[in-house]
Amino acid sequence: MDRADIVHDNFLRRVAAGDLPTGRAPQGPLSPDQARIAYRAACLSRALDRQARVMQRAGQGFYTIGSSGHEGMAAVALGLRAGDMALLHYRDAAFQIARALTVPGQDPVWDMLLSFAASSDDPISGGRHKVLGSRALMIPPQTSTIASHLPKAVGAAYSLGLMRKHRPEHAIMDPESVVMCSFGDASLNHSTAQGALNAAGWAAWQGAPLPLLFVCEDNGIGISTKSPPGWVEAVLRARPGLAYHAADGLDLYDTYAVTKAVADTIRRTKKPAILHLRTVRLYGHAGADVPTTYLPRAEVESDEANDPLLHAVRLLDQAGVMTPDQALSLYQSANDEVVRRAEEAILRPRLHTAAQVMASITPPSRLRAPRNGPSPEARVEAFGNDVKAMADPQPMSRLINWALTDLMLDRPETVLMGEDVGRKGGVYGVTQKLQARFGSQRVIDTLLDEQSILGLAIGMGQNGFVPIPEIQFLAYLHNAEDQIRGEAATLPFFSNGQFTNPMVLRIAGLGYQKGFGGHFHNDNSLSVLRDIPGLIVACPSRGDEAVLMLRECARLAAEEQRVVVFVEPIALYPARDLHAPGDGLWMQTYPAPGQRLTFGEVGVDGDSTELAIVTYGNGVMLSHQARKILMAEGVSCRIIDLRWISPLPEAALLAAVQGARRILVVDECRRSGNLSEAVMTLLAGHPSLIRVTAEDSFIATGPAYAATLPSASQIAKAALQLFSPDNR
Structure with a gap:
């Protein structure tokens, strides 16, 4: 028998018999109306869990990870404001x-x-995934x-503190809000959780405003692996900068009282805190999971006997809010409503075509208030003596610095962050000089x-800022690439464009640093970025074009809400000469503001019609x-300089090679899995086509x-091979 049915039958039998679990009497400020809302939410959540299993067995539903045992989160919701962002x-x-019952x-x-x-009628994901989320409820999926x-x-x-002085044009939160983030006890052990808790404590330790509530829902087990007794509390209590609080998630009154007090304190002090919430897990991890295959039956039944709905019936009865009979009637009506409405929901339309699925990969554009750009006086004040140098050719690193300065002058919501920036x-x-020009709140040493650098950018982007985070070296991105792949790039997709986190991620990368750092600092692979749907990857080769492209990347983020990666070739930062020392042929002057x-x-x-060389970056x-x-x-x-690595500018590339009798593709990245494979595929019909690439090797x-x-x-040798008799 399905454990969901066992828990349901137990509830009906025990409430009817007055066989309710023991516990402390209801205490705290939860009002009768709030108690009714919390209990109704709990009943509906339980009914939905059961119906999800019915729909799955009938082939009409596609998700069975339930919330049963965690119904105390209804009281957490009531302890916060409806406009507080909740990452669930x-x-x-x-x-x-x-x-939702309060809105x-x-x-x-x-x-x-x-x-x-x-169903494509699903108001949050448009049928792309079963996710909790709602734009009206400030719950990003x-x-x-x-x-x-x-x-x-x-x-x-962090964005809530910053927006007090630099309110973004497209902010979606009130500066008096609190951000709530909930997670399970098993997830606490993930390096990402540890990093985030550490980052929050690190920022709070230094006095940075951070109105954040972490809620750890502790049911004692992750799928089949149990959390060691006392481990979660010990880990959470040990976090400097984070105030620890605990509540009993089986007790709506206790949970509400603690949440409300902690949230009010966070709102007043702007300091982060942790709420350790005791819960139980009912039914197992998901529909196909049978907990008695890896847990003693007595232990499973003990958790079921501690059903939070049974505790809620007892508490509401003791508080005089409703009798057990009334609670049972409400529970049954919730089940009836869910069953009845499920019959309608399964008839609603679904996605069928690739175009329908992909429609939200690219987020919607947004209008920005027109600006005339910074005044000449403001630029002179910011740039100082650098203004005089703008008439002279400069290396790429300095031109990028000036481009960042102009971007930050133009829009106060533009914020830089990264290690040592x-x-x-x-x-x-x-x-250099950017923190002196704009202050430590807008040029943030992280x-x-x-993971924390990218998380900072994603969260700020959600609240209307245009973050420009920096990853110090391309190889370091691999520590955190899921923040781009699994979080930043997917938010518009799974929210049907209702939530976005635009940014321009600057990464110093690629090879050719002379004798420095090996593969830790010379990483010549972009494949991890190129296969992320919706992500834009750009790579300049000259300083002036770096400026013009960076301006376009910032526009793409600010106006089209895109996530953009700007790969800056490290070896070209200081490059001055092209053919001989002192020729200065690889330096350019700074493009006038507004050009891009x-x-x-x-x-x-x-x-030339003889030969076209297709390349990018150092190539x-x-x-x-x-x-x-x-x-x-x-x-x-x-x-031909591709400039835009992903998506590949296919039409522009085909036009650029038009009329060339021979084509050589030069790819400084590894032979396998990188850009040249896509270029060769696109140009495969050309009669005289070869490529030069890096070896499938790390860099020494x-x-x-x-x-x-x-x-x-090597490039010249390969090109001359195209002119051999076999290729004529």
């Missing part, structure tokens, strides 16, 4: 229902049934709650944790050096740093 654990249906015009039962049925949403909760809370000005000096390169626009240098400089070798052999070429430290990477001579 997947067992928090009672939270969303309780909040006019909401129909949580219908919304959740549509979600179970994967979480696609994975194995702690991956905790870093962005820190970012969202402030006081030090970055490892390579790219962000702790050394890439259009997304998808490729660069074409030359009009552009190498191809120019190879061109000199080729010219000595009587061969002319055009050089020392004199062999470039041994596995393409060189100018």
Whole structure:
């Protein structure tokens, strides 16, 4: 017999017989009306859990991870304000229902049934996934709650403090809000949870405003692995900077009282806190999970005897809110309502085509108030003596610095963050002077944790800021890539464009650093970024184009709400010369404010019909050096700079190679799994086409740093092969 049916039958039998569990009497400020809301939310949540299993068995539902045992989250919802952002654990249906019951015009039962049925009418995901979430209830959907949403909760809370001085045009939260983030006791052990808790405590320790409530829902088990007794409390209590509080999630009155007191304190002090909530897990992890296969039956039955709905009936009776008979009637009516409305929900339309599924990968555009840009006086004040240097050619690093300065001058919601970006000005000096120009609140020196850096940006982006986070080296992104893949890029997709987290992620990367750092600092693989739907990846090759592209990336984030990765070739930061020391041919002057390169626009240098070299990043400089070798052999070429790595600008590339009798693709990344494979596929019909790539190898430290990477001579040699008799 399904444990869900056993728990249901037990409830009916025990309430009818007056066989209720013992516990302390109801205490605290929960009003009778609030108690009724909490109990109704709990009953509806329980009924939905049971109906999800019925729908799944009939092939009409597609999700069976339930919230049974965690109904105390209804009281947590009532202890917060309806406008407080809530990033929810997947067992928090009672939270969303309780909040919905306090907001006019909401129909949580219908919304959740549509979600179970994967109907395109589902108001949060449009049928793409069963997620808790609601724009009207300020609940962004979480696609994975194995702690991956905790870093962005820190970012969202941090944004509330910053918006007091720099309110974004498109802010969605009130500065007096609190951010609530809930997660399970098993997720506490995930490195992402540990990093987020550490980041919150680290910021609070230094006095940064951070109105954030972590709620750890402790049912003592993660699927089949139990949490050691006392472990969760010991870990949570040990967190410096985070006040620890505990409540009994089986007791609606206690849970509400503690939540309300803690939330009020957070709202007043702007300091983060943890609520450790005792819960039980009923039914097992999900529909197919049978807990008695890995737990003693007596233990399973003990949790079932502690059913929070049974405790709620006792508490409401003792408080004089409703009798057990009335509570039983409400429970049965909730079940009847859910069953009846499920029959309608399964008839609602579903997604069928790829276009329908993909419609929300790209978020909607938004209008921004027109601005004339910073005044000449403001620019002079910010740039100081740098204004005079703008007429002279400069290396890429300095031009990017000036571009960031202009972007921050133009829009107060533009915020930089990353390790060493402030006081030090970055490892390579790219962000020098920016903290002095704009202050430590807008140029944020973060702790050394890439997950926290990206989480800070995601959370701030959700609240209308335009974050420009920096990952110090491309290899370091791998510590935190799920924050981009599983969180940032999926939020518009799973919220049907209702929630977004735009940003421009700057990453110093690629190879050719002479003898420095090996593969930890010279990482020549972009494949992890190129396969993320909706993500834009850009890579400049010259300083002036870096400025123009960075401006376009900032526009894409601010106006089109896109997540953009701007890969800056480290080896080109200081590059001055092209062919000979002192020639200065790889420096450019700073483009005038307002100029930018259009997304998808490729660069074409030359009009030769003999040969087209298609490349990007460091490959552009190498191809120019190879061109000199080729010219000595009587061969002319055009050089095509892709600039936009993902999505590949296919139409622009096809137009750029038009008329070229030979094509050479130069890819500084590894041969397998990188950009040149896509380019070769696109151009596969061309009769004379080859590629030069890096080897499938990590990069060595020392004199062999470039041994596995393409060189100018290799490019020239490959190009000349295209002119051999076999290729004519």
